[in-house]
Amino acid sequence: xxxxxxxxxxxxxxxxxxxxxxxxxxxxxxxxxxxxxxxxxxxxxxxxxxxxxxxxxxxxxxxxxxxxxxxxxxxxxxxxxxxxxxxxxxxxxxxxxxxxxxxxxxxxxxxxxxxxxxxxxxxxxxxxxxxxxxxxxxxxxxxxxxxxxxxxxxxxxxxxxxxxxxxxxxxxxxxxxxxxxxxxxxxxxxxxxx
Amino acid sequence: xxxxxxxxxxxxxxxxxxxxxxxxxxxxxxxxxxxxxxxxxxxxxxxxxxxxxxxxxxxxxxxxxxxxxxxxxxxxxxxxxxxxxxxxxxxxxxxxxxxxxxxxxxxxxxxxxxxxxxxxxxxxxxxxxxxxxxxxxxxxxxxxxxxxxxxxxxxxxxxxxxxxxxxxxxxxxxxxxxxxxxxxxxxxxxxxxx
Numbered sequence: 001x002x003x004x005x006x007x008x009x010x011x012x013x014x015x016x017x018x019x020x021x022x023x024x025x026x027x028x029x030x031x032x033x034x035x036x037x038x039x040x041x042x043x044x045x046x047x048x049x050x051x052x053x054x055x056x057x058x059x060x061x062x063x064x065x066x067x068x069x070x071x072x073x074x075x076x077x078x079x080x081x082x083x084x085x086x087x088x089x090x091x092x093x094x095x096x097x098x099x100x101x102x103x104x105x106x107x108x109x110x111x112x113x114x115x116x117x118x119x120x121x122x123x124x125x126x127x128x129x130x131x132x133x134x135x136x137x138x139x140x141x142x143x144x145x146x147x148x149x150x151x152x153x154x155x156x157x158x159x160x161x162x163x164x165x166x167x168x169x170x171x172x173x174x175x176x177x178x179x180x181x182x183x184x185x186x187x188x189x190x191x192x193x194x
Numbered sequence: 195x196x197x198x199x200x201x202x203x204x205x206x207x208x209x210x211x212x213x214x215x216x217x218x219x220x221x222x223x224x225x226x227x228x229x230x231x232x233x234x235x236x237x238x239x240x241x242x243x244x245x246x247x248x249x250x251x252x253x254x255x256x257x258x259x260x261x262x263x264x265x266x267x268x269x270x271x272x273x274x275x276x277x278x279x280x281x282x283x284x285x286x287x288x289x290x291x292x293x294x295x296x297x298x299x300x301x302x303x304x305x306x307x308x309x310x311x312x313x314x315x316x317x318x319x320x321x322x323x324x325x326x327x328x329x330x331x332x333x334x335x336x337x338x339x340x341x342x343x344x345x346x347x348x349x350x351x352x353x354x355x356x357x358x359x360x361x362x363x364x365x366x367x368x369x370x371x372x373x374x375x376x377x378x379x380x381x382x383x384x385x386x387x388x
Contacts, residue, residue: 029308030271032263059253063260063271066226074226077257081222114223 001041001176003034004154005189014182018129020155026126027060038176039067042124042152045174047072049149051122053115055137057097057108058082065124068152072122078115080108080140095139097132108136110144117145128153128175131162155179158190195235195370197228198348199383208376214321214349221254221320232370233261236318236346239368241266243343245316247309249331251291251302252276259318262346266316272309274302274334289333291326302330304338311339322347322369325356332365349373352384 013021025031051072056065057080069075086094086107094109115121123137134151141148148171156163156175166173178190207215219225245266250259251274263269280288280301288303309315317331328345335342342365350357350369360367372384 023305024308028272028275028305030260030263030273032260032268032271035260036264036268059256059273059275062253062256066224066229066257066260069224069226070230074230077224077226078222079224079253081253111217111222114218 001038002192003037004176005192007031007034008155008177008179008187008189012187014185014187017182018157018159020127020157020179020182020187022126022155026064026154030063035063035067036070038064038154039069039071041176042068042122042174043071046122046150046152046172049122049172050120051075051149052120053078053146054122054124055080055110055115055141055148056124057133057137061125064126064152064154068122068124075122076114078110080110080137082106082108093140093143095136095143097136098130099132100130108133108140110140112144115140115144115146119144119146121146121148123148123151124153125151126154128156128162128166128173129160131165134162134166150174152176195232196386197231198370199386201225201228202349202371202373202381202383206381208379208381211376212323212351212353214351214373214376214381216320216349220258220348224257229257229261230264232258232348233263233265235370236262236316236368237265240316240344240346240366243316243366244314245269245343246314247272247340248316248318249274249304249309249335249342250318251327251331254320255318258320258346258348262316262318269316270308272304274304274331276300276302287334287337289330289337291330292324293326294324302327302334304334306338309334309338309340313338313340315340315342317342317345318347319345320348322350322356322360322367323354325354325359328356328360344368346370 054069150172153175248263344366347369
């Protein structure tokens, strides 16, 4: 998506070999105009898959999920919550999410009432790297008897295996920008297809 | 705001003397249509105060801040992040927020670049009870040399002192619904003025 790519090029910061900092327009400060254009891009790609709910994880996925849901006709959004430990509660769906960046494991959890059986779920998240967060959300869907119809990502790290694995498993993934690497602080964006 | 009040009456859950659970349409599952109507209500109230940025705290404030910012012409949103400890970092504005509910103190922090000196700040949050989160955000504004022009709240607990204190201090506060108490699980909403 051209507007996001341009923003990453002009304002994104590459750190080391694999950190893409987009705090200034996506993850701490939000460029609201850009956000809603991103929502429209996801909606355009996934409308044909007829999602009826948008799922994300707190915190930085929430704004993007809201924008996508709005563009799809104000679908409901549900956001999984993060906690350090498993909660003993039958009403809660729970899945582990390992963070390779922080070397920690979180549990994401979701009240099962908010993801009814048979729901058609569009999963939205800010980053896709190893794919752990998406895998966790797909596990929540499976526990709920809901169907993930697609995965919309803002920034995919194309040099990490998450996106490749999802696509090989037959999951429809739309990443609005794909980063192929970082060299001397420069974020290398994959050219857009088509 | 009638639509929010009706949703609280039909779907909100009152627990004990002071817990108002709005998970099913605001804080875990989000009713996106309602969310954007709430954004319009805040925008209508605060447009005359000419805010140029919307400030909130992660996680559940983010969706509401985005809706308000959208209705005000896609203003930027900044969301303060919560952490358990003070970070030694001059680039970070930091303020303590005590939670009377959880009896814990969090630090909220914000990269000072995202709240430029002289900014006119609309503060948005989901709940106003003791007013600690709003007080923390106003402290961040003061450190930044920014001006809070108003506070937009979804649900105010009118039986706790936060809203009264802010109004007595001359702060413009718009709470879309005010809860006066909980009796036997019933949420008592204050009648709307005017």
